Amino acid sequence: MKVLLVDDNRLMLEGLQNLLEAHNIEVVGMAADGLESVGLARELKPDVILMDIRMPHCDGLAATRLIKAEMPDAVIVILTTSTEDDDLFEAIKSGACGYLLKSMDTDELVAALDQARQGVPPFSPGLAAKLLEEFARIGNPECSTSSPNSAETGEEVSWNVLKPRQIEVLRLVSEGLSYKEVGARLFLSPRTIKYHMGEIMNRLHLENRAKVLAFAGRMGLTASKPTK
Secondary structure (H helix, E strand, O other), X not given: OEEXXXXXXXXXXXXXXXXXXXXXXXXXXXXXXXXXXXXXXXXXXXXXXXXXXXXXXXXXXXXXHHHHHHOOOOOEEEEEOOOOHHHHHHHXXXXXXXXXXOOOOHHHHHHHHHHHHHOOOOEOOOHHHHHHHHHHHHOOHHHOOXXXXXXXXXXXXXXXXXXXXXXXXXXXXXXXXXXXXXXXXXXXOHHHHHHHHHHHHHHHOOOOHHHHHHHHHHOOOOOOOOOO
């Protein structure tokens, strides 16, 4: 895995580099501000970009928007000390696929990076639930059976298009579990979970997992959601 680190704290950058390389993760570059990260992302094409929020000249949220505008497939994960809801929501709106707190331990960070590379949005404990609550709050109850892009396609999408097993997979992925963890819960291989997620996106007419997460939030998907 090739990772680009973006943080204005040099000690943090060097510490992260040492930790990740000790776990066989290659740090291909380090940037001290958002503008620098845009150029390095373009040049190095990392698998994952770990992005701080609070930085001079160009903060992490602005940098995320700039990178995603130029490189839509870039995988950007926020790594910050901020637990503010506004930062969390704005990060996801800007195109970040995950939001992690610097208080997490090394093993959790390594697992989160692996999730991000697999396409599973990684979040520190409790943050995915906040996102789901926010998506549910802003969703229109009168359109609760529609997918996030149904207005564009003219199609109405409901839980009826998903099989019970697919709903169960979506519920667990929405809780922030990796494909390996979901597979262990359901006694399936990670490859099978990845296949189910592909089928879920096709059936819901959604092109990425962030939109699947938004859909799950708007539908009020929780651990107690029925699967039939």
